Amino acid sequence: MDNTPFPTKEYADRLAALRHRMEAAGIGVALLDEIEAMTWLSGYGSSLNRWRCVVVPLDAEPFFLIRALDAAPCRQRTWIKDIPTYRDWEDPMPVLAAALAERGLSRARLGLDFNSYAMSVHRFGQLRAALPGMELVDMGPMVNELRLIKSPAEIGLLRRCSAVADEALRRAAAACVPGGTQRDAARIAVSAYVELGADPSPPGPISAGTGWDFLHGHLSDVPLSAGDVVHIELTPRIAGYSARIMRCVSLGRPAASLAAAADTLVALQDEQIAALRPGAVAADVDAILRDGVIRTGLRPAYDNITGYTLGLYAPQTPRTSDFTRILHPGAGWKVEAGMVFHIYASAGGASISETVLVREDGPERLTRFPRGLIINDIGD
Known part of the structure; x- marks a missing residue:
């Protein structure tokens, strides 16, 4: 990671704060797809030309799902090492499902912000269809709440x-x-x-x-x-x-x-x-x-x-x-x-x-x- 305004410890503190909230809410995996939440936690965010997300397990390393074209700039700015990708013409939801399964997370309780501007009704339907074994729960603006108090x-x-x-x-x-x-x-x-x-x-x-x-x-x-x-x-x-x-x-x-x-x-x-x-x-x-x-x-x-x-x-x-x-x-x-x-x-x-x-x-x-x-x- 380089060219970022914050040291690694800053992001480690943010991750710990998010996991503390997740544990209290009974959430095993958090999915972040608003660019502010993604950037605040990972150091990098990209447009919604193609859907992307940061996935934060409670007890495992996060990963960043992103289109292949944007993987290189993502690696330059984020501390997250695990970056699965997909091709522009592919549906990202099956790729997400496979990434969760490969990491032993496909039965976890998954939290996301139901009011996310990146999660349309259609996309939510695709997400639910791709993850039939996961309970999807609304974690609300959890990251936005954490962002209120500035370091x-x-x-x-x-x-x-x-x-x-x-x-x-x-x-x-x-x-x-x-x-x-x-x-x-x-x-x-x-x-x-x-x-x-x-x-x-x-x-x-x-x-x-x-x-x-x-x-x-x-x-x-x-x-x-x-x-x-x-x-x-x-x-x-x-x-x-x-x-x-x-x-x-x-x-x-x-x-x-x-x-x-x-x-x-x-x-x-x-x-x-x-x-x-x-x-x-x-x-x-x-x-x-x-x-x-x-x-x-x-x-x-x-x-x-x-x-x-x-x-x-x-x-x-x-x-x-x-x-x-x-x-x-x-x-x-x-x-x-x-x-x-x-x-x-x-x-x-x-x-x-x-x-x-x-x-x-x-x-x-x-x-x-x-x-x-x-x-x-x-x-x-």
């Missing part, structure tokens, strides 16, 4: 990525000038990612800032003019670990209402971030921002969450955000040290967000860009 090494990657986000934001915001375009900001952000040591990846949502539901709007090639507001959310990744930051850029002096909205959001979010302490109830943390925005009249209702967990995002995943834990009015879970969140808010045409680590002694903002509306002086 020191993971936090180190997120710190580095947050610094990239800060600098990329500075450069992208500076490109928001009359005659320029949102595409210019996107190009500069992506270039900054690569130059600063992050993975080549999409920049994140860049759009016009109006109202509150503009966060996932479309990139525009229309030339910018005085008075425009550009929403920038940057999502750089290092070894797949993503930090996130949002700001709005005003071309020239902002409208008084926009400036006031931005100031209100900053104040409310400062209070919300300060409340992210171990033991805090998630719904209470959420209410600080949510209720405050409604109380000040910036929005009549708040129909989206105010934060979610951050961590590993494989480039081929269909999920652009990790909602294993989200901040909303019904969230009864408690904040724990080692969690990392994307805390975000939008209202009145303004938006702001941060990457926040929860430490034993309270929150730490990993993104450090100055808070508030960015105002580009255009001589008005």
Whole structure:
């Protein structure tokens, strides 16, 4: 194994933690086929062009089933030595069944996440048909739960990525000038990612800032003019670990209402971030921002969450955000040290967000860009 961000011990600790959960759940073999779970445990993950999985027995060595074409890059990145393969035109389920039988695992109780985006109804039927002697049980998001608490090494990657986000934001915001375009900001952000040591990846949502539901709007090639507001959310990744930051850029002096909205959001979010302490109830943390925005009249209702967990995002995943834990009015879970969140808010045409680590002694903002509306002086 080479070219991996973590030492072997990191993966050994993850394997031990998973097996502890498996034993408690009465699972003899775990099957992981979501790319985040596979990568977190093994160091490698690939797209769903052809199905693949990591199989973890409770008392034997794991193996990685993958198409033959991807076996070489898999070996370069994973500590797993046992890598059975299949040809592109073959059904992988009989190959999986044979691999389990050869290793004496074909009568074990097999756990998988029934909500896995990689396990369609059709594929599950194929799996069941290929493994008639195995009991298939739902182990739920077991790996996602384990991924919630970040190790020191993971936090180190997120710190580095947050610094990239800060600098990329500075450069992208500076490109928001009359005659320029949102595409210019996107190009500069992506270039900054690569130059600063992050993975080549999409920049994140860049759009016009109006109202509150503009966060996932479309990139525009229309030339910018005085008075425009550009929403920038940057999502750089290092070894797949993503930090996130949002700001709005005003071309020239902002409208008084926009400036006031931005100031209100900053104040409310400062209070919300300060409340992210171990033991805090998630719904209470959420209410600080949510209720405050409604109380000040910036929005009549708040129909989206105010934060979610951050961590590993494989480039081929269909999920652009990790909602294993989200901040909303019904969230009864408690904040724990080692969690990392994307805390975000939008209202009145303004938006702001941060990457926040929860430490034993309270929150730490990993993104450090100055808070508030960015105002580009255009001589008005």
